[in-house]
Amino acid sequence: MQALDALLNRVSVPRLVDPAPTAEQREVMFAAAMRAPDHGQLRPWRFLTVEGQARHRMGELLAEAARFNDPLVSEAVVEKALNGPLRAPLVVVVIARLQDHFKIPKAEQLLAAGCAAHGILLAAYAQGVGGVWRTGELAYSPHVAKGLGLEDGEEVIGFLYLGTPQKEARTAPKEDVGQFVREWTGPQV
Ligand SMILES: Cc1cc2nc3c(=O)[nH]c(=O)nc-3n(C[C@H](O)[C@H](O)[C@H](O)COP(=O)(O)O)c2cc1C
Numbered sequence: 001m002q003a004l005d006a007l008l009n010r011v012s013v014p015r016l017v018d019p020a021p022t023a024e025q026r027e028v029m030f031a032a033a034m035r036a037p038d039h040g041q042l043r044p045w046r047f048l049t050v051e052g053q054a055r056h057r058m059g060e061l062l063a064e065a066a067r068f069n070d071p072l073v074s075e076a077v078v079e080k081a082l083n084g085p086l087r088a089p090l091v092v093v094v095i096a097r098l099q100d101h102f103k104i105p106k107a108e109q110l111l112a113a114g115c116a117a118h119g120i121l122l123a124a125y126a127q128g129v130g131g132v133w134r135t136g137e138l139a140y141s142p143h144v145a146k147g148l149g150l151e152d153g154e155e156v157i158g159f160l161y162l163g164t165p166q167k168e169a170r171t172a173p174k175e176d177v178g179q180f181v182r183e184w185t186g187p188q189v
Pocket residue numbers: 010011012013132133134135136157158
């Protein structure tokens with residue numbers, strides 16, 4: 001696939017089934033992540049892969065976090081948390097690693113990690129792998145962070161659900177790009 005095809009046509013694929021991406025496909029996806037624009041080459045990201053039985057353990061962790069957040073949480077919400085990671089054969093947890101740096105603000109590091117996540121999704125799409133970036137409030141839970149083994153300065157910025165599209169992906173909507181672009185010719189007076 002040509003680079004522009006992926007850039008212009010990538011769409012999220014919410015319904016994902018087995019098989020999970022192959023080792024070769026994963027290598028390409030993580031290599032693409034490493035090409036994210038990255039001020040100072042801090043590489044302010046890392047990834048966890050969760051698959052097989054570990055997805056059930058991740059679901060239990062999310063369900064515990066839902067109960068911690070709200071002891072009166074409904075069973076429906078707990079059930080959704082439990083089943084969340086089962087929506088795809090592979091979940092990639094994207095972790096931003098934010099450090100105090102004399103020159104590079106944490107906001108820039110966060111953006112770089114976001115670009116890395118986008119790189120994974122683009123490389124997935126280019127290889128026919130379906131993917132969708134999800135978060136939800138549990139992604140930001142300290143209980144989940146602890147259970148996933150995050151260290152100081154690290155935060156989850158996304159769960160990338162990856163797998164084989166269950167059905168043909170939708171077509172990317174055509175956007176009126178002109179609405180988002182203006183020429184600037186000098187300061188307003
Ligand atoms: C940081 C981030 C978090 C997101 N979290 C969710 C989410 O929890 N649930 C969801 O349905 N979409 C979420 N999305 C949006 C989807 O990944 C997707 O981009 C959106 O549904 C639009 O579909 P498209 O990518 O095909 O244009 C998130 C996107 C980003 C960048």
